[in-house]
Amino acid sequence: MSFSPLSRSARGGLALSLVCATAAVFGGCRGGVSEDPPLHLVPDMDNQAHKRAQSMSPVFADGRAARRPVEHTVARGHLRTDTARFEGKDESGQLIPRIPFDVTEATLSRGEERYNIFCAPCHDKMGSGLGAVPRRLEGTADQSAFSGIPSLTLGRLADAYDGELFQTITHGKGRMPGYAAQVPADDRWAIIAWVRVLQDLGGRKPKPGTQAPEATAAAPAGGASATAAPTATPATKTPASPGGGSQ
Ligand code: HEC
Secondary structure, three states: OOOOOOOHHHHHHHHHHHHHHHHHHHHOOOOOOOOOOOOOOOOOOOOOOOOOOOOEOOOOOOOEOOOOOOOOOOOOOOOOOOHHHHHOEOOOOOEOOOOOOOOOHHHHHHHHHHHHHHOHHHHOOOOOOOOHHHHHHOOOOOHHHHOOOOOOOOHHHHHOOHHHHHHHHHHOEOOEOOOOOOOOHHHHHHHHHHHHHHHHHOOOOOOEOEOOHHHHHHHHHOOOOOOOOOOOHHHHHOOOOOOOOOO
């Protein structure tokens, strides 16, 4: 006669599973350091042999664990056949005169924001070339590094094709570094649209055939006026006296 509602064999089973569970819990503590998880009943492919970045591997002749991408392969999403958009050149290698997509107000405000972050430190918000960097370096031993930055409203630059400005921003020019690593291609175009606005404000109408952002920017609003300036921002910035502001 048993008091327990459980049969003898059921009790035995319960005891055994308790023992197993305890063993499994404490089995995790092996008293040493291991990179393996202490308890992983169904590992599937979670833990595989792998190499850490920059480590060595005897498997490959050059001893490097990291492999170069196979030649002529392109990572998904990185195919850049659009030469106009990514190089500022057409298929025959000629610089393109205009930004290869429609410039909207959103493009301009993006361009203004990016310009103020990436270009204004040297070129100044209005493009005078007297940004904080050259002004701070004035009178120091490093003065020549960024002195004499050309005004972006120079006729020569107002006449330059958008493709040429794109090349300058992408690869740099003379003492100016390239910004391809920090500024994605579409943002570089947006910056160029903003530079055109600055040139316009500086009294340099971009040459016919090159970018005239206000025309396309005004289009969605339905305005046909040639002076329909993109947003009101430029007007509020115009009074900035040269060399006066802290930016
Ligand atoms: C670190 C300072 C610095 C920054 C930031 C900088 N530039 Fe420049 N930029 C220069 C200097 C210096 C020159 C003059 C290069 C030379 O002739 O040696 C220059 C020249 C230029 C020119 C004239 C090139 C020519 O054909 O003579 C353009 C256009 C220009 N920059 C655009 C930009 C734009 C757009 C950005 C932002 C993406 C930018 N720069 C950011 C320093 C800078």
